Amino acid sequence: MYAANFLLLSAVLFSIGVFGVIARRNAVMVLMSVELVLNSVNLNLVAFSLMNDTIDGQVFALFVIAIAAAEVGVGLAFVLLVYRNRRSISLDALSEMKG
Amino acid sequence: MNALLASDVNVAQNVGFYIIAAGMVWGALRVVTTKNVVHAALWLIVVLGGVAAQYILAAAEFVAVSQVLIYIGAVMVLFLFGIMLTRATVGPDTDLNNKGWAIGIPVALGLLAVLGYVVFDTIGDEVVVDRDQAQIASTTTAISDSYIGVYLIPLIALSFVLLAAAIGAIVLARKD
Numbered sequence: 001m002y003a004a005n006f007l008l009l010s011a012v013l014f015s016i017g018v019f020g021v022i023a024r025r026n027a028v029m030v031l032m033s034v035e036l037v038l039n040s041v042n043l044n045l046v047a048f049s050l051m052n053d054t055i056d057g058q059v060f061a062l063f064v065i066a067i068a069a070a071e072v073g074v075g076l077a078f079v080l081l082v083y084r085n086r087r088s089i090s091l092d093a094l095s096e097m098k099g
Numbered sequence: 100m101n102a103l104l105a106s107d108v109n110v111a112q113n114v115g116f117y118i119i120a121a122g123m124v125w126g127a128l129r130v131v132t133t134k135n136v137v138h139a140a141l142w143l144i145v146v147l148g149g150v151a152a153q154y155i156l157a158a159a160e161f162v163a164v165s166q167v168l169i170y171i172g173a174v175m176v177l178f179l180f181g182i183m184l185t186r187a188t189v190g191p192d193t194d195l196n197n198k199g200w201a202i203g204i205p206v207a208l209g210l211l212a213v214l215g216y217v218v219f220d221t222i223g224d225e226v227v228v229d230r231d232q233a234q235i236a237s238t239t240t241a242i243s244d245s246y247i248g249v250y251l252i253p254l255i256a257l258s259f260v261l262l263a264a265a266i267g268a269i270v271l272a273r274k275d
Contacts, residue, residue, distance in 0.1 A: 001112050003225040004218050006157065009120045011214035013127055013146070015207040020131035022203035026195050028136060028181050032143050035174070036127055039150045042166075046159045050227055055241040058159050059250055062242070065162075065169050066257055070264035072174050076181040077271035083185040084274075092197055 006047035013040035027079045027089040031072060038068045109229055112156055119156075123149035134192055140178050147171050158230045161239045 013036055020033025042061045049057025083089050126145035133139050147170045154163035246254050 001109060001116065001227050003222050003227045005116055005120075006153065007218045007222070008215060009123070009153070011211055011218060012124055014214065015211040016124070016127040016131055018210055019203040019207035022206060023131065023196050023200035025197045025200075026136060026192075028178065028185065029131075029139060029195060031181075032130055032139055032178065035143065035170075036130065036146065039147065039170075042162075043150055043153060046154055046157045046162055049159065050157045050230075051222070051225065053228075055238070055245055058162050058238070058242055059245045061159070061162050062165055063250075063253065063257060065165055066261060069169055069174055070261050072177055073268040074264050074271070076177055077268040079181060080184055080272050089185050090194075 003047065003051045006043060006050075010040040010043040010047070013037075013043070025090050025092055027082065027091055028076070030091065031075050031079070034075075035068065035072070038064060038071075112229075116153070116156055119149050119152045123153075134195060136182050136186065136192060136195070137179070140175060140182060143178070144171055144175055147175070158235050158238065160235075161242055 017033045017036030017040065020036065021030055024030050024033060042064050045057040045061040045064065047057075049055060049061075079089055082094070086093070123146050126142045126149065129142040130139050130146065133142065147166065151163045151166040151171075154160070154166060
């Protein structure tokens, strides 16, 4: 099996995730797209671990999984707070800081 | 690209890879295009499960089990709660996309072209060797050795990050 298989699959997932971050307006959907990006990076790390025959890539992937869990928790708390204050989670409505 | 030798080809691994990869790409496309937020969350489960299956194909079964436990078990429940707490209706939604959403298509395609070029340029014909039984059996041992050995300080730092994130999430989401 070519090593490029895993890396190309993860490049496709990464691009789809970036498209979701740009295109989506709902904050929860943007967080889901960020999860796609993080998972593609994890897939890359595990593939590198397989290619180089070391365990470090898998350890890094587990670190990324833990950080992603923390990120989702804080991110959804933010979304909840925004919803409570404005009754909407549209990201393009949050433009008070625009000059 | 050099041709693969017959001894290098693990047929079951290749067939499994392409089937799972097709499902994952389709699921990911549905996540970013569907009109229903709940359906997007359910398609995301398909992608995350596919990633776990790819980890098993890449001989990383500990990471695969962690993926199922943490992502499909915990993160997706969190997402579904987030959807339920921030939406009045469950059903199709017409304004999920930004006005300038079409800009995302050329950005994503350009990014894919650059990443694909880099991958082919650096490791175009490198072949993954199958791990033997002894290596696969000692994967979890090696991971735990790394955590208790070289990566002990990052592990402790990570536990503080998780603690801070949990407290921060509670403080932010609390109704006084």
